[in-house]
Every structure is written in structure tokens, then in C-alpha cells.
Amino acid sequence: MGLTIFTYLAVAIVVVLAFSVRGRGVSLALYRAAALASAAYAVLLASGYTLAAYNWEVATVLIRGAGVGAITAYLAFLRLGAAYPSARLVPVVDLLLVAAVVAVGWFMVGTDVYVVVVARVGVTYTRNDGSLHAILGAAGAGIGLVGAVVMAARSIGVKNRVHRQHLLVMAAGLGGSVAWGYVFAILGPSLGLGILYPLSAANILPSVLAAAYVFSSTRAFQPWSVARNLGYWLIVTVAFGVPLGLIVGVAFLFRESAAISVVVFAGLVFVVFARWAEAFARGRLGISRDEASREELESAIAHLDLSAGREVALAELDGIMKAALGCSWFSAISEDDEGSLVRVYPDDGTLVSPSSSPVMEALAAVEQRVVLRPDLETDERLAGYRAALTAFFDALGAEAIVLAKEGRRVVGIFAFGHKVSGAGYDALDYAMFDAVHGKLFVVAYYARHVARESLLATVEQELGLADQIIRSVQERIDPIQYPGVSVAYRCEAPRGLGGDLFDSVRISEHRWFFVVGDVSGKGLNASMSMIILKSMIRTLLREEKDFVRLVARANDFIKDNLPRGTFFAGLFGFLALDKGSVYFINCGLPAMFFRSPGLDSVIEAQGEGRMLGFVKRVEPYLKAKKLVLPPGSRVLISTDGIVEAESVRGERYGKERLMRVFTENKSSDAAETVDAVIRSATSFAGGKLDDDITVVVIDYDGQTREKQR
Amino acid sequence: MTGISVEVGQRGSWTVLTVSGPINSYTYNELQEHIMKLVGRSDVAVEMSAVTSMTSAGIGVLLAAVEDAEVAERRFVVVAASEVVRLALESTGFADRFPSAPSVKELPA
Structure with missing residues (x-):
């Protein structure tokens, strides 16, 4: 089995990812086709080389099939990259692609042009390549590379920032897969590192992981934040993974004399190092910084002086949110007694949406409690409400909204304008909104049930509130x-x-x-x-x-x-x-x-x-x-x-x-x-x-x- | 309506509040004010052997004190809880959430 275990692990991950992402349409179908073809390639390659010692005829067919799987996967990625995010079925093109795959499949599996025979004697593999092996291999990798280039090129012309990032992420993943395959399948053996060849089929991971991210993410990320986290990951891996590997390696020298003790020792060392690395990452590297700023915001909202009156409290919240998010403006919208939405901060009483409008229907139906403008285009769950929500965002001029709902009923909404820096709201902002949603919910409820200060001044405050609350x-x-x-x-x-x-x-x-x-x-x-x-x-x-x-x-x-x-x-x-x-x-x-x-x-x-x-x-x-x-x-x-x-x-x-x-x-x-x-x-x-x-x-x-x- | 009395004393690093009388919706404010003033600044012990009854209002004051003390990294202890206080805290199902000491003399250093 040896290193082949990593291939099977990669296959398991890829199959889970193929079905775990949400979405619909041709793009998703192409992603699934690519992921499953990738998994088929890896399984056929790994099982083919395993069987080579026992049944060379079956092994040869499996290895040939693996080549077909790889080409199919790259073609599916290329087709996805060429049309993402609005891929549609193009009957002529898609039928031609299917026909091409079938023809190449028959050609590669049914003849000797790709692989003549694979066999294993002892620990030595023998693979007799067919006359077109190099051409077919290069063609497969070439399709993958072309797919990556197409994705990268298309990202330049795409207006939506989220889709632009999606295409770049997929391009990087696909390029990574091709590079990984080249390093372990061609470069390694030519440098005398043929022992690492079994790792070549695990190259399905980068492309499928990248595409899975794309289909499960609806908002942009900050490149610096990703780079920072990758840097942390590298530092932690090198600083702790290398010594851990050395210690466990030394311990395994004694595996025959004290097998159980070695396993227990290795487990304990792993736990100690993992905790140590986590503490190091959180403390010295400041990975918890984002978490801390969320907690600070949460604490600031929690300490709002609600007894000061609605206008004062919302003005204070305005300052807090602007400081935390860098937004150009903040607005609070509340449900009135007729069930319509009215702007209460700034308190101009503007009717934002009447009670039985399509916007209210859409706001009541959406499950998300935070919606960023890019989500309107990228989040498939909002597809049915896209027109109404876009109209709502446009009417407000908002770039993000936070919803406070009681079941389906919208109690209040906080709307946020574009950022002063010109940047768009991204995944970090979303996480920030999501973290403070509970606190904002409390403020929204307060705004809904506490009348204007000017009105409160005319009545005894507690009695006035009592009526509203009890009712x-x-x-x-x-x-x-x-x-x-x-x-x-x-x-x-x-x-x-x-x-x-x-x-x-x-x-x-x-x-x-x-x-x-x-x-x-x-x-x-x-x-x-x-x-x-x-x-x-x-x-x-x-x-x-x-x-x-x-x-x-x-x-x-x-x-x-x-x-x-x-x-x-x-x-x-x-x-x-x-x-x-x-x-x-x-x-x-x-x-x-x-x-x-x-x-x-x-x-x-x-x-x-x-x-x-x-x-x-x-x-x-x-x-x-x-x-x-x-x-x-x-x-x-x-x-x-x-x-x-x-x-x-x-x-x-x-x-x-x-x-x-x-x-x-x-x-x-x-x-x-x-x-x-x-x-x-x-x-x-x-x-x-x-x-x-x-x-x-x-x-x-x-x-x-x-x-x- | 009977009121409560709250006496403030000092024992080592501890500020000791000695409470007597019923703690209910009419009287809890006085205890709350004393505790809120002190709990973020010093270690606080509340001696409750003379508390004659305690409703959920009193439990709320003690719970807030425990949580405030945790945030301020201070100590908060209920000392010599009377039977009614003990039963009230047990009714929450989380009596162990309230650190306790049998007497003021046995407060930790």
C-alpha cells in the first residue's frame, strides 16, 4: 500500500467535496463531472499499479482508463473555466466534447497507443509505453494548463469581484494540479525519486479543493489575509512539524520492541505539539486578532446605553460601526405598527418598504441574516429573490444589510454604505456581522419597541413602554x-x-x-x-x-x-x-x-x-x-x-x-x-x-x- | 415590607458584605448597588447567614456578580449561605456556579 494510501485519502476527500457543495445549474454539473473524473483517474491509477503484481492484463486496462479519466477531468475544468459563472448547456459543443472523450477513451483503452503493458515483478514496475504515450500525456496536461490560462484570462474581464477571485482561485488550483502531476510523475522519476511516484495521483486535490471553495463561497476574501494565514501555516508547520516528525521518527525506531508504547508516545507528542503550535499561533503570530476585533465590536455594542433613548443609542451605534467597518454611512430601519419598514436612523421617517411589497416577501423568505451586495449575484440561495433584493439594495444605496427577524417577520434592518477606502465588503466583514448579529438583534428590537425620544418626553417612559411591550x-x-x-x-x-x-x-x-x-x-x-x-x-x-x-x-x-x-x-x-x-x-x-x-x-x-x-x-x-x-x-x-x-x-x-x-x-x-x-x-x-x-x-x-x- | 441591611467590612484582601433580611424584588437593588460598586475592584465575599428569603431577583444579582468577577479576574464568594439561600441556589441546577466558603474566617488567602 505505502504512499498509495494518500491517493485513496485524496479520492475520499474529492468524492465528498463533489457532493457537499450547494448550488445548481450547468456550472455545478461541470464541477461534479470534473471532480468525479479526477477521482476515477486517481482510483484507476492507484489500483492499476497495485494489481500489476497479480494480473497485468487488468492492471494495464486500469492504467489506460486512468489516462482517460485525467483528460476528461481537465476537459471538464476547461469547459467550466470558459463559461463560469453563467455556464449554459451548448448542445453542439457539449455533444462534441462527450464524443471526443468517448473516442479518446476507446483509442487509449482499446489500443496499445497509450500504454502497452504494466506489470510488477518483486518491487520493480515495468511499463511499456505506447507510441503516442508522450503525446497523449502532454495533451492531457496541456488541456489542464489551457484551462488554467483561460480561467486567469477571463478573470481580467469579469466585473464582479467575487467571480474574479473565483476564477483566479480555480486557475491556481488547476495549475497546481498540473504542476504536482509533473513533479511526481515525470520530474521525480527522472531524478531518481521514483519512490514518490504513487503521490502523483493525489494531484487531484488542488484543482478540486479550489473549485469546491468557489462553489461554497459567495463573498470576496482579502488576498493579504489569505497570504498571512498561509504564512502562519508555513511557520507553524516548519517550526513544529519538523521537530515533531523527527521525534516520532526516532520513537518508531523502537516499534518492534515496544509497539504500543511507541504509538501512545507518538500520540501524546502529537497532542502536545499541536497544543503548543496552536498557542504559539494565537499568541505570537496573532491569529486571534480577527477574533479579538470581533469581540471588541461585540463588547462595544453590548455597552450601548439604551436608556439614553433611541436616537442617542443609534447615533452611538453609528459611530461604533463606522469605526469598526470603515463604512461611509449607517442606517437603521425598523418595522412600524402597520408592518412596513421605516427608516428610524437617521430619523427621517422615510417609508422604505410597505408591508405587502415583494421586497418584504423577499426579506421574510431569505434564511441569511447578513446579506452583502455581492451575495445577490453569487449566492444561489438568493436566486428566487434576486430582483426584489437588488431593488432594495439600490433604493438604499447599501452594500450590506443585517436582518433582525422574528421567525419570518422582519423586526429591523441595519444598512451599511460603501467603505470609505473604496474596498468591497468581504468574508471578514461577513464574519464580523455574523459575530455581532445577536447584539444587533437586541438593538433592533429596542429600536422597534421604543418610540422616538421626542414622544417619550411627553409620557412617563416606563408606562409608555409597558403598553407597547404587553401589546x-x-x-x-x-x-x-x-x-x-x-x-x-x-x-x-x-x-x-x-x-x-x-x-x-x-x-x-x-x-x-x-x-x-x-x-x-x-x-x-x-x-x-x-x-x-x-x-x-x-x-x-x-x-x-x-x-x-x-x-x-x-x-x-x-x-x-x-x-x-x-x-x-x-x-x-x-x-x-x-x-x-x-x-x-x-x-x-x-x-x-x-x-x-x-x-x-x-x-x-x-x-x-x-x-x-x-x-x-x-x-x-x-x-x-x-x-x-x-x-x-x-x-x-x-x-x-x-x-x-x-x-x-x-x-x-x-x-x-x-x-x-x-x-x-x-x-x-x-x-x-x-x-x-x-x-x-x-x-x-x-x-x-x-x-x-x-x-x-x-x-x-x-x-x-x-x-x- | 421588611428591608435588608448590607454592612461592608474588610478582611485581608477581601471586601466582605454582610447581608441580612429578605432578598426579593423590592430589596435586591440595595445589594446589587453594593456588589456592582465593589466586584470589579476587589475580591468580594457576601456573608448570607442572616438572609431570611431569596427570590430569583437575588439569584440574578449573585449570578451577575460571579460573571462580573470572572471578567475582571477577581474572586467572588458566597459565605455561610443560609438554608433558604442554599435552596434557592440549588433550584437553579447550577449551585456549583457560585463559589462558596463556610465562614468568613475560612476565606482563601
Whole structure:
């Protein structure tokens, strides 16, 4: 096997890359054809030389086939380079190319002109080349080189900076492949380094890697940044890889006497060197510099003084973003009460897009939260919305936008003008926007819900906000309406402003998602955190299919974006009403009671739970549970405001009292039971509750459902 | 409504806040103000043996203090937590997130 293992590794990588990139159209088909032909070439070459010792006839056919594979791959790359990025099927040309490949294939495989015979005796290979071997080999490499030259030449005339870079990257990759093949297949053997010949087929990597990058990247990169990272890679490889190789090499001298010890030692040395190299790269070489500048920006946005009023806060954000990105202007656009988009900074009240326009449709539909202008042309996922989004960018004169969305609803948009330096927005800027998206989301939500300063001056600030917040909370619930199911809830805050939350979202005909809980803090801060979290959960619900990951991402959002010390005690659930089941994850909610008519008893169902916002990686602590709801069953869920209500004597209301009220009201409907619980706790606390409370009751009457069927 | 009292003292490198009374949505502000003033500047210990009740408002103050101290590379410790404080911290599922010490005398050097 020896060095041939690298060829098979390269083939595995190439096959994965052939199918892992996203996109569509003829360009993608050409890329896949080139990648698969490259893989076929490498496999045939490697297996041909392996079989040469056992069956020279089969080996000879395989080696001939490898030559055909190489020529096919280079032709596909040439065709791709000639038409990228808007390759279209040209029937005459493409049929001619296919016919040429078939004819050359027959000629090379079916005759002796390329290779007469390949055989191996002992460790010596014998290859008798055919009369046209040199010409065919040179022709294959020539097609590859022509492909690279065509790509490089076309890049000069392409206007789009991203496509220009794409063509140059592919040209470099293709040129690299040809050069690699020449060095290991021709130059090496002529210099007496024939032992390295098996590495020649791994030359498929540069061309396919470069093309895969092109098809998975939609934005430009900074050449200096790439050069810098390559430089770092070289320094780290030389400074750490060489001594590591020497140490492992010396250790392997003892492999026969202590094989296991040598392997373990090699593994340990590798880990130590890898960590050492990483620390060196991050510290001395400053690889973490980009990361640090992102963190600085994130921190600056997090420290915006939102209490200073919308205009002041957005003016401050303007300064921060201009300093970080070098953009010529910054603008904030917010959703108004009619669902239209209005410019709020600079606060000129300009209507940017009415509520039911194609632009709003496009903005609601796109999955990306950051869109750069080049993405409009290069990102295939935006293809269906290209016209509307381009019109939106043109109307604003923007070069980049950051979207703050609640599910499909656009809450706000931050738009950025061209850079003062004249450069375009690139992958580094995208990473920067993406890193601070959570913080910008919070500001967008703030801008959406906080009226103009001039208006606020006329009303008592907190009361004015309370109205807006409470109204928006009430408006954003998909009521759970299903035959045989009745859901009632009450969410109350003694000060009018609270952090308690109940939300339900219809997932499908039979399924609802719901969340009940309490965001820590009191008054305005808790309300703002609650509403932001509620929106983010809805957005995550759209992005995340895994229940545990959904909750873990909500935790990350709280930890990274809400004020320090904020946490969430709640319960996330999925109601599968056709199956009569509820799946839930308890995150520190104190009470979830379940009553089954069969047992006629109340049981506590919530189990142990870990609150969100305490640790960075909460996933290992989260447990999803299932509760089967028999017909006639009832579930009661309550936040800590009820359980921890205190009497004038300092006694806690507690779970036992709650359970008793739940049991006593078994003949009441869901809404009456919710009222009874709140009445009981309020009366216990001397007529006034101190804390925010939420009580939810779900009645499940599967029999009604059955009858309707 | 009963208030809380917060006394500030010094023990070695530690600033010790001794808190007594209930920590709830009406009283947490006072504790928060003291902690926020101190936690970035010195090592802070909060003695809580005389705390009679603690709601989520109090937990939020302590969590913010732990996080602020981590960012400022300072130490923050809950000392001699009363039973109600211990139960409140355990209810979060992350009681170990709050460094603790059994008494002021046993604070680390």
C-alpha cells in the first residue's frame, strides 16, 4: 500500500467535496463531472499499479482508463473555466466534447497507443509505453494548463469581484494540479525519486479543493489575509512539524520492541505539539486578532446605553460601526405598527418598504441574516429573490444589510454604505456581522419597541413602554386551537411590567410548540429581556430542528446577548395532539402537574431541571421527556411566582397548596382552573402578589378527537 | 415590607458584605448597588447567614456578580449561605456556579 494510501485519502476527500457543495445549474454539473473524473483517474491509477503484481492484463486496462479519466477531468475544468459563472448547456459543443472523450477513451483503452503493458515483478514496475504515450500525456496536461490560462484570462474581464477571485482561485488550483502531476510523475522519476511516484495521483486535490471553495463561497476574501494565514501555516508547520516528525521518527525506531508504547508516545507528542503550535499561533503570530476585533465590536455594542433613548443609542451605534467597518454611512430601519419598514436612523421617517411589497416577501423568505451586495449575484440561495433584493439594495444605496427577524417577520434592518477606502465588503466583514448579529438583534428590537425620544418626553417612559411591550406579547401567540383540546393561561405582573413569558407556535396541523417561563429581573429590564428572548426563540424554532439544540441555542443567546445576571427558568414543550403526547424540557420550572382520570390523582411531572443562562455549554444538562396524555387528562404549569408567594407571616404558598387547588377544580374548565389558582395564591399572599406569575392549564380530551374522526 | 441591611467590612484582601433580611424584588437593588460598586475592584465575599428569603431577583444579582468577577479576574464568594439561600441556589441546577466558603474566617488567602 505505502504512499498509495494518500491517493485513496485524496479520492475520499474529492468524492465528498463533489457532493457537499450547494448550488445548481450547468456550472455545478461541470464541477461534479470534473471532480468525479479526477477521482476515477486517481482510483484507476492507484489500483492499476497495485494489481500489476497479480494480473497485468487488468492492471494495464486500469492504467489506460486512468489516462482517460485525467483528460476528461481537465476537459471538464476547461469547459467550466470558459463559461463560469453563467455556464449554459451548448448542445453542439457539449455533444462534441462527450464524443471526443468517448473516442479518446476507446483509442487509449482499446489500443496499445497509450500504454502497452504494466506489470510488477518483486518491487520493480515495468511499463511499456505506447507510441503516442508522450503525446497523449502532454495533451492531457496541456488541456489542464489551457484551462488554467483561460480561467486567469477571463478573470481580467469579469466585473464582479467575487467571480474574479473565483476564477483566479480555480486557475491556481488547476495549475497546481498540473504542476504536482509533473513533479511526481515525470520530474521525480527522472531524478531518481521514483519512490514518490504513487503521490502523483493525489494531484487531484488542488484543482478540486479550489473549485469546491468557489462553489461554497459567495463573498470576496482579502488576498493579504489569505497570504498571512498561509504564512502562519508555513511557520507553524516548519517550526513544529519538523521537530515533531523527527521525534516520532526516532520513537518508531523502537516499534518492534515496544509497539504500543511507541504509538501512545507518538500520540501524546502529537497532542502536545499541536497544543503548543496552536498557542504559539494565537499568541505570537496573532491569529486571534480577527477574533479579538470581533469581540471588541461585540463588547462595544453590548455597552450601548439604551436608556439614553433611541436616537442617542443609534447615533452611538453609528459611530461604533463606522469605526469598526470603515463604512461611509449607517442606517437603521425598523418595522412600524402597520408592518412596513421605516427608516428610524437617521430619523427621517422615510417609508422604505410597505408591508405587502415583494421586497418584504423577499426579506421574510431569505434564511441569511447578513446579506452583502455581492451575495445577490453569487449566492444561489438568493436566486428566487434576486430582483426584489437588488431593488432594495439600490433604493438604499447599501452594500450590506443585517436582518433582525422574528421567525419570518422582519423586526429591523441595519444598512451599511460603501467603505470609505473604496474596498468591497468581504468574508471578514461577513464574519464580523455574523459575530455581532445577536447584539444587533437586541438593538433592533429596542429600536422597534421604543418610540422616538421626542414622544417619550411627553409620557412617563416606563408606562409608555409597558403598553407597547404587553401589546406585542399578546399579539404574538398562535392560540392552541384543536378539537378536544382546551388551553388557558394567564401571565401577570404586579408592576405592569414583567419577565414572565408564555408563547405558543403552531408547527403543523397537529403540533404546537410552547414555552412557559420567567426571565430574571424586574420591571422594564425583565420585560425587554423577555420580549427579545421570545423573538429569538421563534427565530431559533425556524432554524433548529433538534429540540435539545433549540434550547441550548436559547441558552447561548441569553448568556451572550442579554445583560449579565439574566437567566431563564422555564419549560419548553412540543404538543403532539394527534398522538396525545407532550415532549418537554424542563429548565428550572418548579411546577408541572399532571392529572390522569384513570388514576384520579395528581402527579408532579416536571422533574429536575437546569435553568438557562448559567453556563456556556448547557446541552449535556438538558433532558427531553415525554408525557403521554390519556383522554380526559389535564396538565398545569406554573412559574415560581405562585409557588413562592408569601403570606404576611412569611409562609410560602408551596406546591402542596397548588396541587390541592388543582385537584379541587377537576370539574372546572381550564380557564376556571387558572383563575382559581391565581385567586387562591393572591388570597394567601394577603390580596397582592409580589412576583410575576404565569399559569397554564392544558385539557386534553382525546375522546372528542376520536369522535370527530 | 421588611428591608435588608448590607454592612461592608474588610478582611485581608477581601471586601466582605454582610447581608441580612429578605432578598426579593423590592430589596435586591440595595445589594446589587453594593456588589456592582465593589466586584470589579476587589475580591468580594457576601456573608448570607442572616438572609431570611431569596427570590430569583437575588439569584440574578449573585449570578451577575460571579460573571462580573470572572471578567475582571477577581474572586467572588458566597459565605455561610443560609438554608433558604442554599435552596434557592440549588433550584437553579447550577449551585456549583457560585463559589462558596463556610465562614468568613475560612476565606482563601
